[in-house]
Amino acid sequence: VAFTIDTETGFDKAIIIDGIWGLGELIVQGIVIPDEFIVFKPSLETNTYPIISHHIGPKQVKMIYDPTGQGGSDKPTKIVPVPLAERNSFVLNDKEIITLASQCLKIEKHFSRKHKIYTPMDIEWAKDGVTKEIFIVQARPETVHASSAHIIHEEYLLKEKGKKPIVSGIAIGTKIATGKIRVIENVKDIMTFKKGELLVTEITDPDWEPIMKIAAGIITDKGGRTSHAAIVSRELGVPCIVGSQTATKILKTGQIATMDCSTGEVGKVYKDALKFEVSRKSLKALPDPKVKISLNIGSPEEAFRYHQLPVDGIGLGRLEFIIASHIKAHPNVLIDYKKIKSGKLKFPRHSAAELLSIVHKIEKLTVGYDDKSRFYVDTLAEGIARLAATFWPHDVIIRFSDFKTNEYAGLLGGPLYEPHEENPMIGWRGASRYYDPRFVQAFGLECKAIRKVRETMGLSNVIPMVPFCRTIEEANKTLIIMKKNGLARGKNGLKVYVMAEIPTNAIQADEFLDLFDGMSIGSNDLTQLTVGLDRDSGMLGHIANENNPAVKAMIKTIIDACNKRKKYVGICGQAPSDYPEFAKFLKKLGIKAISLNPDSVIKTILALGKK
Numbered sequence: 001v002a003f004t005i006d007t008e009t010g011f012d013k014a015i016i017i018d019g020i021w022g023l024g025e026l027i028v029q030g031i032v033i034p035d036e037f038i039v040f041k042p043s044l045e046t047n048t049y050p051i052i053s054h055h056i057g058p059k060q061v062k063m064i065y066d067p068t069g070q071g072g073s074d075k076p077t078k079i080v081p082v083p084l085a086e087r088n089s090f091v092l093n094d095k096e097i098i099t100l101a102s103q104c105l106k107i108e109k110h111f112s113r114k115h116k117i118y119t120p121m122d123i124e125w126a127k128d129g130v131t132k133e134i135f136i137v138q139a140r141p142e143t144v145h146a147s148s149a150h151i152i153h154e155e156y157l158l159k160e161k162g163k164k165p166i167v168s169g170i171a172i173g174t175k176i177a178t179g180k181i182r183v184i185e186n187v188k189d190i191m192t193f194k195k196g197e198l199l200v201t202e203i204t205d206p207d208w209e210p211i212m213k214i215a216a217g218i219i220t221d222k223g224g225r226t227s228h229a230a231i232v233s234r235e236l237g238v239p240c241i242v243g244s245q246t247a248t249k250i251l252k253t254g255q256i257a258t259m260d261c262s263t264g265e266v267g268k269v270y271k272d273a274l275k276f277e278v279s280r281k282s283l284k285a286l287p288d289p290k291v292k293i294s295l296n297i298g299s300p301e302e303a304f305r306y307h308q309l310p311v312d313g314i315g316l317g318r319l320e321f322i323i324a325s326h327i328k329a330h331p332n333v334l335i336d337y338k339k340i341k342s343g344k345l346k347f348p349r350h351s352a353a354e355l356l357s358i359v360h361k362i363e364k365l366t367v368g369y370d371d372k373s374r375f376y377v378d379t380l381a382e383g384i385a386r387l388a389a390t391f392w393p394h395d396v397i398i399r400f401s402d403f404k405t406n407e408y409a410g411l412l413g414g415p416l417y418e419p420h421e422e423n424p425m426i427g428w429r430g431a432s433r434y435y436d437p438r439f440v441q442a443f444g445l446e447c448k449a450i451r452k453v454r455e456t457m458g459l460s461n462v463i464p465m466v467p468f469c470r471t472i473e474e475a476n477k478t479l480i481i482m483k484k485n486g487l488a489r490g491k492n493g494l495k496v497y498v499m500a501e502i503p504t505n506a507i508q509a510d511e512f513l514d515l516f517d518g519m520s521i522g523s524n525d526l527t528q529l530t531v532g533l534d535r536d537s538g539m540l541g542h543i544a545n546e547n548n549p550a551v552k553a554m555i556k557t558i559i560d561a562c563n564k565r566k567k568y569v570g571i572c573g574q575a576p577s578d579y580p581e582f583a584k585f586l587k588k589l590g591i592k593a594i595s596l597n598p599d600s601v602i603k604t605i606l607a608l609g610k611k
Contacts, residue, residue, distance in 0.1 A: 003142055004108040005120035011304040015039040015101045019091035021082050022062025033057040035091050039101035040389040048458030051097055052385040059087050088367045100125060100134055107139050156262040159275040169244030171267030172230045173599055177217035177239050178273040181255040183248055200251050204229040206324030207410040217259045219247045234597040235297055241267035286310055287609020292593035296572055300386035306598050313394030314387055315595020316572035319401045322383035327376055328365060331442035333413025334372035337362055347416050358413050373445060380449035388459040395461055397497060400446055402467040404429045425534055430468020435477035447485035465497040470504060475515045501525035506554040509561035519562055523573025527551050546575035559589045570595055580607030
């Protein structure tokens with residue numbers, strides 16, 4: 001089957017193609033999980049590479065014609081297992097995907113002309129197993145309920161008042177959720193988690209993201225409003241309570257509970273499934289905020305959901321989400337795969353059995369790729385492309401990876417390469433890794449992915465951004481490595497931004513602006529480094545506030561320097577999402593763009609638009 005619109009979100013610039021081996025009945029019945037391909041229409045029409053996502057489905061069985069007729073006269077078919085080689089192969093190659101997508105687009109245009117209104121299509125197709133020809137066997141208009149003419153603003157309200165909470169902490173988001181509690185103490189046990197449960201754990205990192213995406217809600221003992229759990233849950237639109245201190249001790253697996261983040265800064269957990277209501281308001285006209293509004297986002301799968309938000313692109317696209325959720329392996333272990341497999345590269349602290357286990361996991365993870373580095377580049381590129389396509393032609397700022405050593409160590413093969421640091425938050429991260437011999441090849445893969453998206457896919461709205469760049473020397477070294485990997489600032493219109501999240505970025509703003517085309521203020525790190533605290537520390541959470549006069553002075557210095565040089569200046573930290581008054585402060589200073597979490601866009605625009 002194929003759809004000329006994303007039926008989940010109403011995103012109309014994509015063609016979604018699903019396919020399985022054998023006859024199509026099993027895909028319609030939902031018995032077989034298909035391969036899925038996403039094609040970006042504008043790239044299809046400009047003859048640039050248009051496929052922004054390949055996803056291989058398990059395809060364990062197929063329905064085929066049964067010449068013996070044992071299925072009966074009304075069912076001359078049978079279901080048989082799919083050979084492993086076919087299960088591990090895509091049902092269509094790129095040329096076939098593009099050909100089919102082109103036909104789908106022609107059909108959509110025909111029906112749109114006929115009906116004199118945009119008419120997305122639901123199409124069935126088939127590929128001849130002998131001649132390899134592709135046929136369109138059916139086409140009908142598709143009614144997409146997810147597509148709405150107006151932005152919908154949601155408000156949650158708990159109906160049962162007066163109940164005593166059993167756990168409380170910092171509320172992230174504004175939603176309410178009910179479900180079964182699932183307490184997981186170790187990331188190794190995440191496979192026990194079921195979709196729709198409430199995840200309860202001590203603290204999360206990128207390794208937890210696969211189950212965070214299917215959780216109804218997330219509750220942690222540790223962390224503050226800029227911790228990993230908080231940042232990810234906001235982007236996923238999932239309610240979250242962090243810094244509860246006692247959740248893993250009080251809440252029990254299997255217990256039914258309600259978590260409420262709708263009442264302000266304190267999130268509460270109640271026993272049982274309490275009644276609540278959701279009001280959705282259609283906002284036909286929003287005020288002009290008089291400043292560009294963009295999104296903080298990392299998960300490519302979530303991007304289409306936000307295509308209707310009144311934003312000017314992405315102000316912070318995070319590679320970490322793609323690496324943790326889709327690649328799952330340390331880049332160096334993919335680069336060194338053949339040497340490790342052959343035994344040429346040894347790690348004294350790790351046994352041969354451990355290395356063999358890593359090799360087997362890599363092979364399972366990278367089916368279809370002989371060159372494991374290419375798997376890394378292609379997977380990164382497709383994730384970035386999906387973000388860029390959603391908001392085309394608006395700018396999409398993609399931050400190079402900013403994992404800390406403990407987070408990289410959590411990836412497959414990570415312990416082979418990552419040193420132990422007492423405080424990774426201010427350790428070997430960001431730009432310091434990019435020119436380091438231990439990581440320079442891995443950074444090269446990120447550069448190749450960005451280049452593929454911009455030059456091969458034609459998504460030139462992607463702007464790379466360098467995080468945690470401590471010195472001018474680091475900036476120069478990073479730009480040299482980027483140039484060696486085909487990302488030369490100024491070539492093919494390439495702009496390069498830098499995060500302003502360290503006091504040196506503010507104090508030496510003018511010198512950094514000699515090397516970069518703009519700055520994006522990372523207020524989370526800028527706050528901790530200006531005030532001198534660990535932002536993951538629950539004990540110091542009351543100090544970690546961007547409203548501190550010293551932090552505001554740093555921000556003013558950065559904005560003034562960028563405006564004086566007529567260069568881009570935005571903010572992608574948490575403060576404007578949490579505090580509309582802080583957004584007003586930034587607007588008054590003359591900031592050019594404010595990047596927000598998706599759930600804060602409407603309320604911030606309304607606040608900024610008030611006279």
